[in-house]
Amino acid sequence: MPNLVYVIVIGVLIGAGVTLLLERTLTRVLIGVILIGNGVNVLILNGGTFGAAPIVGENTTEEMSDPLPQAMILTAIVITLGITAFLLALAYRSWQLLGHDEVQDDAEDRRIIELAERDESHQDDEADEPPDPVYDDTPRKADR
Amino acid sequence: MSFLVPLPVIIPLLGAALTLMMARRAAAQRVVSLTALTATLAVSITLLVVTVSNGPQVVAVGGWAPPVGIVLVADKLAALMLVVSTAVTLCVLVYSIGQGFADGDGETPLSIFHPTYLALTAGVTNAFLSGDLFNLYVGFEVLLVASYVLLTLGSTENRIRAGTTYVVVSLLSSVIFLSALGLVYASTGTLNMAQLAGRFDELPDNLRLLLQGMLLLAFGIKAAVFPLGAWLPDSYPTAPAPVTAVFAGLLTKVGVYAIIRTETLLFPDGRIRDVLLVISLLTMVIGILGAVAQSDIKRLLSFTLISHIGYMLFGVALATEAGLSGAIFYIAHHITIQTTLFLAAGLVERRGGSTALERLGGLGRIAPFLSILFFIPALNLAGIPPFSGFLGKLGLLQAGVDESGVLVWAVVAGGVVTSLLTLYAIGRVWNLAFWRTPHPEMPRDDDDEDSVLLPRLMVAPTFALVAFSIALTVVAGPLFEITSEAAADLISRTPYIEAVFPDGAP
Numbered sequence: 001m002p003n004l005v006y007v008i009v010i011g012v013l014i015g016a017g018v019t020l021l022l023e024r025t026l027t028r029v030l031i032g033v034i035l036i037g038n039g040v041n042v043l044i045l046n047g048g049t050f051g052a053a054p055i056v057g058e059n060t061t062e063e064m065s066d067p068l069p070q071a072m073i074l075t076a077i078v079i080t081l082g083i084t085a086f087l088l089a090l091a092y093r094s095w096q097l098l099g100h101d102e103v104q105d106d107a108e109d110r111r112i113i114e115l116a117e118r119d120e121s122h123q124d125d126e127a128d129e130p131p132d133p134v135y136d137d138t139p140r141k142a143d144r
Numbered sequence: 145m146s147f148l149v150p151l152p153v154i155i156p157l158l159g160a161a162l163t164l165m166m167a168r169r170a171a172a173q174r175v176v177s178l179t180a181l182t183a184t185l186a187v188s189i190t191l192l193v194v195t196v197s198n199g200p201q202v203v204a205v206g207g208w209a210p211p212v213g214i215v216l217v218a219d220k221l222a223a224l225m226l227v228v229s230t231a232v233t234l235c236v237l238v239y240s241i242g243q244g245f246a247d248g249d250g251e252t253p254l255s256i257f258h259p260t261y262l263a264l265t266a267g268v269t270n271a272f273l274s275g276d277l278f279n280l281y282v283g284f285e286v287l288l289v290a291s292y293v294l295l296t297l298g299s300t301e302n303r304i305r306a307g308t309t310y311v312v313v314s315l316l317s318s319v320i321f322l323s324a325l326g327l328v329y330a331s332t333g334t335l336n337m338a339q340l341a342g343r344f345d346e347l348p349d350n351l352r353l354l355l356q357g358m359l360l361l362a363f364g365i366k367a368a369v370f371p372l373g374a375w376l377p378d379s380y381p382t383a384p385a386p387v388t389a390v391f392a393g394l395l396t397k398v399g400v401y402a403i404i405r406t407e408t409l410l411f412p413d414g415r416i417r418d419v420l421l422v423i424s425l426l427t428m429v430i431g432i433l434g435a436v437a438q439s440d441i442k443r444l445l446s447f448t449l450i451s452h453i454g455y456m457l458f459g460v461a462l463a464t465e466a467g468l469s470g471a472i473f474y475i476a477h478h479i480t481i482q483t484t485l486f487l488a489a490g491l492v493e494r495r496g497g498s499t500a501l502e503r504l505g506g507l508g509r510i511a512p513f514l515s516i517l518f519f520i521p522a523l524n525l526a527g528i529p530p531f532s533g534f535l536g537k538l539g540l541l542q543a544g545v546d547e548s549g550v551l552v553w554a555v556v557a558g559g560v561v562t563s564l565l566t567l568y569a570i571g572r573v574w575n576l577a578f579w580r581t582p583h584p585e586m587p588r589d590d591d592d593e594d595s596v597l598l599p600r601l602m603v604a605p606t607f608a609l610v611a612f613s614i615a616l617t618v619v620a621g622p623l624f625e626i627t628s629e630a631a632a633d634l635i636s637r638t639p640y641i642e643a644v645f646p647d648g649a650p
Contacts, residue, residue: 021312021316026308033315036319040319040323040326043323043326043327044322044326046326047326047330048329048330068329072325072326072329075282076322079282079285083289083315086289087311090296093299093304094304094308097301097304098301098304103308103312104305106306106309106378107443108378
């Protein structure tokens with residue numbers, strides 16, 4: 001039976017997960033994803049009837065718990081495992097390349113920041129150096 | 145002929161396993177992937193023929209009858225999507241093989257590309273064929289995880305940056321989808337879509353609205369509709385050209401397909417029609433305004449991609465036979481055309497050394513054949529008659545005009561404006577990249593080296609896709625017949641439900 005404890009557990013897990021997901025560090029995002037994943041698993045579990053182990057011959061059909069949510073959770077756990085491994089690799093590679101694992105600003109954000117900086121420097125000393133293009137995606141052989 | 149239904153999922157998966165085992169033999173990998181995708185294409189075409197003549201084909205996986213087991217259903221919509229997506233995937237595979245040869249890494253390629261690419265195909269076909277919401281989720285996850293790997297291929301700094309955003313946003317949408325599934329199961333006790341169709345009608349209105357909203361949110365992120373599509377222009381252009389092309393063609397359309405399937409089968413009452421209409425208008429107009437402001441061909445194309453998702457959503461929102469038929473036709477057209485344009489952009493990048501508009505110029509004189517390969521799909525995208533883009537837009541706008549209501553007419557007007565602005569954006573690319581005098585920094589070669597810069601194996605698939613898009617125009621009449629039959633099936637819902645449960649849904 002779904003009871004208040006489960007509901008609170010789901011709420012806390014997903015709430016904490018969302019908070020972590022809003023962080024910029026990839027490792028915290030990863031922990032957030034794991035927490036949300038577990039919260040959703042408990043949510044799915046509460047969708048079925050609770051009862052004895054669903055093995056034919058051991059228990060009658062009426063006593064059994066619903067096996068389908070458990071099967072779905074198993075699938076979801078496997079998927080979360082794969083995602084966790086990938087995110088860890090991504091965070092590690094980011095740390096290797098950049099020395100940190102923070103999510104970067106996107107191209108449009110950087111362009112706006114650059115425009116703002118250019119405006120400020122114009123006001124300061126009328127410096128007129130054209131900055132480097134932010135969005136440089138010229139092909140390199142190694143990029144393939 | 146229902147034994148054909150699982151094959152489009154199984155063949156690429158087997159291919160993925162085989163290519164993974166042959167990680168050190170590049171030539172064998174290429175042969176396996178090409179064979180697998182060609183076989184999938186042949187099966188898909190057969191399936192389309194069978195479903196058009198005999199109605200939906202159903203397979204209960206593992207012999208477990210529904211609703212206990214998972215079903216795979218190929219109706220006209222799914223079969224048509226399969227044919228178009230597999231044809232496009234095959235062309236892009238040839239293109240990427242050509243690029244691999246041209247870059248001189250024919251001997252030491254990234255051995256992970258082929259298995260991942262085939263897994264992506266399997267995910268896409270599984271999502272199209274799934275008759276079960278949880279299996280749809282699994283299909284999505286397969287294609288998403290494969291796309292994470294493809295997007296960060298080679299893990300350069302730029303791709304890690306773009307990949308991070310993409311992965312986090314996709315994870316969020318997956319989590320929303322999964323919790324929606326949990327709630328759907330808790331409230332109805334099933335995830336079989338044909339069975340859900342009946343059971344949703346008995347649920348309280350507020351609960352249905354919540355479930356509908358959650359599913360729409362999850363699919364909306366994947367389909368990149370406004371305001372959920374901001375991740376797309378930032379992540380797609382950094383990937384290798386063939387990967388961007390296949391993502392642009394397929395991934396968002398799988399989201400749109402899921403929206404069509406759930407909106408017609410599970411929530412046919414059209415309660416959120418106005419919301420969908422507003423979203424489609426905003427997606428079209430804001431997307432294309434973003435495209436007009438871009439100075440890079442790939443980013444510009446990413447914005448037109450978002451913008452034209454709005455057209456498909458418009459057809460879904462109308463939920464009339466004409467509207468859905470137009471939307472389905474538009475998906476088929478747009479998968480082809482957007483992929484072709486990204487492949488052509490990849491060729492431009494090769495020939496001109498960049499896709500930034502300020503560094504290009506004079507391509508029309510330097511590479512006339514490439515110009516044609518870009519020009520035809522570009523006009524097609526903008527909706528110039530007589531191409532399929534024009535026919536698709538015409539079908540959708542006519543469906544809109546048939547309806548009454550200020551909001552619908554506003555979206556029709558928005559559609560016309562978007563089409564014109566697309567023409568403007570494409571015209572700008574043409575002016576800057578293909579006319580003008582050649583940029584001094586561009587690679588200068590005489591005609592002999594042209595073939596070196598543009599390998600035949602890359603040009604040929606692009607040309608094949610251009611030909612395919614023209615073929616879509618030529619067979620537009622019969623194709624529209626199929627799409628309106630598919631739309632009629634979607635609206636009446638009975639062919640789908642009866643195919644899964646011949647004796648009535650339990």
